[in-house]
Amino acid sequence: MRTDGEKSQLWILPLSGGEAHVIxxxxxxxxxxxxxxxxxxxxxxxxxxxxxxxxxxxxVYERPGRAQGDxxxxxxxxxxxxxxxxxxxxxxxxxxxxxxxxxxxDSNPRVLIRQNLQGELNLQPEESFSHLFVHTxxxxxxxxxxxQGFQDFQSADxxxxxxTIICHSKIYKIHPDRERENxxxxxxxxxxxxxxxxTWPGYSASNPSYSTDGGTISFYATPIExxxxxxxxxxxxxxxxxxxxxxTASFDRDISGHGWSADSKTIYFVSxx
Numbered sequence: 001m002r003t004d005g006e007k008s009q010l011w012i013l014p015l016s017g018g019e020a021h022v023i024x025x026x027x028x029x030x031x032x033x034x035x036x037x038x039x040x041x042x043x044x045x046x047x048x049x050x051x052x053x054x055x056x057x058x059x060v061y062e063r064p065g066r067a068q069g070d071x072x073x074x075x076x077x078x079x080x081x082x083x084x085x086x087x088x089x090x091x092x093x094x095x096x097x098x099x100x101x102x103x104x105x106d107s108n109p110r111v112l113i114r115q116n117l118q119g120e121l122n123l124q125p126e127e128s129f130s131h132l133f134v135h136t137x138x139x140x141x142x143x144x145x146x147x148q149g150f151q152d153f154q155s156a157d158x159x160x161x162x163x164t165i166i167c168h169s170k171i172y173k174i175h176p177d178r179e180r181e182n183x184x185x186x187x188x189x190x191x192x193x194x195x196x197x198x199t200w201p202g203y204s205a206s207n208p209s210y211s212t213d214g215g216t217i218s219f220y221a222t223p224i225e226x227x228x229x230x231x232x233x234x235x236x237x238x239x240x241x242x243x244x245x246x247x248t249a250s251f252d253r254d255i256s257g258h259g260w261s262a263d264s265k266t267i268y269f270v271s272x273x
Contacts, residue, residue, distance in 0.1 A: 001030060010042060010135065024135055024143065028128075032155070037162045042135045045156065047128040051075040055149045059172045063113055071097040074105035115177035127176060130154050132165065132187065146192050152176070153185065153194070155207045159239075160214040163189055166197070168206040168219075180227070182206045184219060184237075198237055200244055205235075211264040215239055218258055218267055221246055234258060234269060 001008050004022045007029035013020040024030055026046050034043040051073055061068045072085050082105075087098035104111045112125050132146040132153050146165065147153045156167035165187040172179055184198040184205045198205055200221065208219040221235035221244065231254045237244035247267070248255055257270035 001033065010044060012137075023137070026133065026143065030133075031130075034156065034158060036134075036158055037160055040137055041162075042137070043156055043158060043165065044133055044135065045130045045154065046133055048131050049075070050127045050129070050150075053129065053148075053150060057150050057172075059150075059174050059176075062175055071101040074101055115175070129176075132156055132167070134189065144192075146187050146189065147194055150176075153187070154182075156187075157209050159210050160212065165189060166208045166210060166217060168208060169194075169196075171196075180204065181224060184208050184217070197241065198244065203235075205244075207258075209258065209260065210239065211260045212262055213264040215264065218260065219244075220255070220258075232256065234267065236267075 002011055003009070004011075007026065008031065009022050009026060010024040010030050010033055011020045011022050023042075024044070026044075028046045028048055030044045030046055032045045035041075036043065052075070057068060072087075074082055074085070077085075082102070085098050085102070086095055087102050088095045089099050090096075091099070103109065110123060110125055112123065114125070114127060117123055117125060129150060130152040131148065134144045134146060136144075151169055151171060153167045153169045156165050158165060167185055167187065168182040169185040170179055170182050181204040183196055183200075185194055186197045187194045198219075202224055203221040204224060206220045206222070208217050210217055215238070216236050217239050218234060218236050220232040222232050223230050233246050233251070234248045234255050235244050235246045251271070253271050255269040255271050259268050260266070261268070
């Protein structure tokens with residue numbers, strides 16, 4: 001990945017020689033690319049802003065006395081459409097809200113109504129949600145968006161047969177800035193159907209990966225109790241579901257960067273010494 005214009009895009013560099021060339025034009029950029037097992041597709045994530053998602057939040061909207069969508073969405077309007085919106089600080093309640101929304105759009109002032117307001121280089125007033133897309137090499141059609149809504153789908157991995165995506169996600173019952181737990185989810189690549197695969201009481205599950213033979217899924221299991229002194233543990237569960245097992249319960253430090261051996265009998269991981 002590297003920047004093409006203002007956003008990070010996927011590039012291809014031929015191993016036989018030649019110049020690297022960009023292969024995506026994702027409106028909101030790309031991250032975490034993963035080749036499909038047959039080498040014909042690339043799975044990637046893109047952060048979609050709150051303002052362009054057409055849905056209702058699954059958590060209670062946290063602006064006292066307000067409702068989601070009770071003001072014009074200037075961020076999704078064209079310039080001529082914005083000019084037609086009646087707004088005034090001395091008008092009706094609807095016009096006052098439109099006037100405030102326009103000021104917010106113009107960053108005068110910048111309105112912050114979230115906990116995680118600090119971005120990498122600047123303030124980040126608007127939430128964004130990580131969604132999964134598939135790019136087919138050599139195809140002219142638009143990249144396929146697999147996931148939707150006010151939900152993050154992260155650390156995605158292909159199944160060995162290329163039919164399923166495993167990732168971690170969560171249906172937010174509270175504001176995403178305050179949610180600290182994750183479950184494992186599966187996504188059918190053909191139907192784009194996303195379903196919860198594993199919720200483990202007492203643990204937050206993340207960073208799943210299929211074994212080479214596709215029969216087992218490894219993941220990080222983080223105990224929910226005593227969060228200030230917790231650590232990532234390596235766990236496994238059958239790819240068809242069932243009771244998960246922690247493999248590193250007696251290990252005294254965090255694990256990360258795990259990967260399967262070719263025969264699916266060994267899991268390698270990284271840890272500090």
